[in-house]
Amino acid sequence: MHIERESFPLPWSKESYLGELSNNFASYLVCDYEGEIVGFGGIWVIFEEAHITNVAIAKDYRQQGRGKLLMNKLEGIARDKKAVRILLEVRPSNNAAQIMYNGLGFVPTGLRKKYYSDNDEDAIIMTKFLY
Numbered sequence: 001m002h003i004e005r006e007s008f009p010l011p012w013s014k015e016s017y018l019g020e021l022s023n024n025f026a027s028y029l030v031c032d033y034e035g036e037i038v039g040f041g042g043i044w045v046i047f048e049e050a051h052i053t054n055v056a057i058a059k060d061y062r063q064q065g066r067g068k069l070l071m072n073k074l075e076g077i078a079r080d081k082k083a084v085r086i087l088l089e090v091r092p093s094n095n096a097a098q099i100m101y102n103g104l105g106f107v108p109t110g111l112r113k114k115y116y117s118d119n120d121e122d123a124i125i126m127t128k129f130l131y
């Protein structure tokens, strides 16, 4: 929750995460550094489509390859479950995340108008096609 709160303008609640524990479509991974959780990410795989719910690395541990590593592990889960594409939403103002997603082969495929309620920012939908 600490990483969630420092990473997102609209953090999920603890209850939302607890709910995910009983979501059969969801998988979550944490990034461990010397016994401390320094990042996490989640994915839903619903039949052929996978959706990244959130990916965050603690501020002091960013830009050292962990975000990419986590994304590659999440992609592995999608591939294991036979998903054919992975989708996610990202803020146009979030350059760091867009650079990471571009580098991983995600391409912009759509826009959700006024998706983020804190500032009415649109969401760019990015997709990685796996097959």
Ligand SMILES: CC(C)(COP(=O)(O)OP(=O)(O)OC[C@H]1O[C@@H](n2cnc3c(N)ncnc32)[C@H](O)[C@@H]1OP(=O)(O)O)[C@@H](O)C(=O)NCCC(=O)NCCS
Pocket: 007, 008, 054, 055, 056, 057, 058, 061, 062, 063, 064, 065, 066, 067, 068, 069, 089, 090, 091, 094, 095, 096, 097, 099, 100, 103
């Ligand atoms: C987005 C985020 C997860 C990236 O994690 P990270 O551990 O810093 O990412 P990495 O070190 O693996 O970097 C991945 C790529 O993005 C680039 N990158 C990461 N942060 C960057 C920044 N602030 N500025 C420019 N490039 C950046 C890296 O150079 C790297 O590029 P490369 O593949 O060409 O080497 C992290 O910034 C974060 O937690 N942000 C807050 C939460 C968030 O925005 N999540 C995504 C929501 S859609």
